[in-house]
Amino acid sequence: MNPMWIDTLFFYFFALLVLGGGVATIxxxxxxxxAISLIVSMVGVAGLFLLQHAEFLFAVQIVLYIGGVMVLFxxxxxxxxxxxxxxxxxxxxxxxxxxxxxxxxxxxxxxxLSKPADLPAAVPQxxxxxxxxxxxxxxxxxxxxxxxxxxxxxxxxxxxGSVVMAKKRL
Amino acid sequence: MHxxxxxxxxxxxxxxxxxxxxxxxxxxxxxxxxMSIELILNAVNINLIAFSRHYQDVIGQVFAIFVITVAxxxxxxxxxxxxxxxxxxxxxxxxxxxxxxx
Numbered sequence: 361m362n363p364m365w366i367d368t369l370f371f372y373f374f375a376l377l378v379l380g381g382g383v384a385t386i387x388x389x390x391x392x393x394x395a396i397s398l399i400v401s402m403v404g405v406a407g408l409f410l411l412q413h414a415e416f417l418f419a420v421q422i423v424l425y426i427g428g429v430m431v432l433f434x435x436x437x438x439x440x441x442x443x444x445x446x447x448x449x450x451x452x453x454x455x456x457x458x459x460x461x462x463x464x465x466x467x468x469x470x471x472x473l474s475k476p477a478d479l480p481a482a483v484p485q486x487x488x489x490x491x492x493x494x495x496x497x498x499x500x501x502x503x504x505x506x507x508x509x510x511x512x513x514x515x516x517x518x519x520x521g522s523v524v525m526a527k528k529r530l
Numbered sequence: 531m532h533x534x535x536x537x538x539x540x541x542x543x544x545x546x547x548x549x550x551x552x553x554x555x556x557x558x559x560x561x562x563x564x565m566s567i568e569l570i571l572n573a574v575n576i577n578l579i580a581f582s583r584h585y586q587d588v589i590g591q592v593f594a595i596f597v598i599t600v601a602x603x604x605x606x607x608x609x610x611x612x613x614x615x616x617x618x619x620x621x622x623x624x625x626x627x628x629x630x631x632x
Contacts, residue, residue, distance in 0.1 A: 364533050367533070375542050378542065379542070379545055382569050383549060385549075385562070385566070385569065386553030402572065408539070408542075408579070409579055412580065414582065414591050417594055417598075425572075425598075429605050436561065436613065439613060440612065440613065440622055451556045451558065452625055454556075455555070458555035462548050462552045465551075466545065469544040473541050474537065479536065479537070482535075482536065482584050492588075492591075496595075499589055499592050500592050500595065514600070515599065518604075521606075521610065522607050523610070525614045526610040528617070
C-alpha cells in the first residue's frame with residue numbers, strides 16, 4: 361500500500377479521536393466521564409504528534425498528560441465529587457449565546473484557513489541527520505537555556521503554591 | 531484521497547480550540563472548565579507542531595514543551611485552588627461562587 365494513503369487514514373482516525381473526545385469532554389454530565397473522554401482526546405493529540413515526526417513530544421504527551429495531569433484530575437474529582445452536583449443544571453444560562461458566538465468565530469477561522477494559503481511551500485525533509493530527541497535537546501539546552509531554567513522556577517512555584525492552597529493548616 | 535497538508539492540521543487545531551472555548555463558556559462545573567482549558571492548550575500544541583514540521587525547524591517543538599510546562603503548572607495550581615474552595619464553600623459550580631460579586 362501507498363504510505364501517503366496510510367498517513368491520510370491515520371490523520372483522519374486521530375482527528376476523530378481528538379474532536380470526538382473533546383466534544384464528549386464538554387457534554388458529559390459526569391465529571392469522571394469527562395475526564396475519560398479527555399484522555400481519549402489526549403491520545404489522539406499524541407498520535408498526531410507521532411504523525412508529524414515529533415517523537416519526543418509524543419512521549420511527553422503520553423507520560424505527562426495521560427499519566428500525570430489526568431491522574432491529578434481524577435484524584436480531585438474523587439475528592440470533591442458531590443452526587444448532587446450531577447443532578448444539578450450542567451450548563452449556565454447563556455450557553456446558547458456562547459455556542460453561537462464560538463461557532464461563528466470557528467467558521468470564520470476555518471474559512472480563512474481554507475482559502476488558498478499564502479503559506480510558503482513546505483520544506484522537504486532531509487533524510488539522515490540526528491534524531492528528533494537530539495535535535496530538540498540541542499536547541500533547548502543552547503538557544504533556549506534561560507527560558508528552560510525559568511520554566512523550572514515556574515514549576516517550583518506551582519508545586520509550593522498548590523501545596524499551600526490545598527493544605528488545611530500550615 | 532489527497533495527502534494531508536499543514537492546512538488540515540490548522541483547521542483541526544481551530545476546531546479543537548472552538549470546542550475548548552465552548553466548554554469554558556457553557557459549563558458550570560469548575561473541574562470541566564479546567565479540562566476545557568487543557569483542550570485549548572492542546573490545540574495550540576497541534577499548531578506549533580504542524581508549523582515545526584512545515585518548516586523542518588524544531589523550535590516549534592521546544593515551544594510546545596514550554597506550553598506543556600505552563601499547562602501542568604496551571605492544572606496543579608487550579609486544582610489546589612479548587613480543593614481550597616470546596617473546603618470553604620462545599621461547591622464546584624462556578625456561578626455559586628459569588629462572594630466578590632455585589
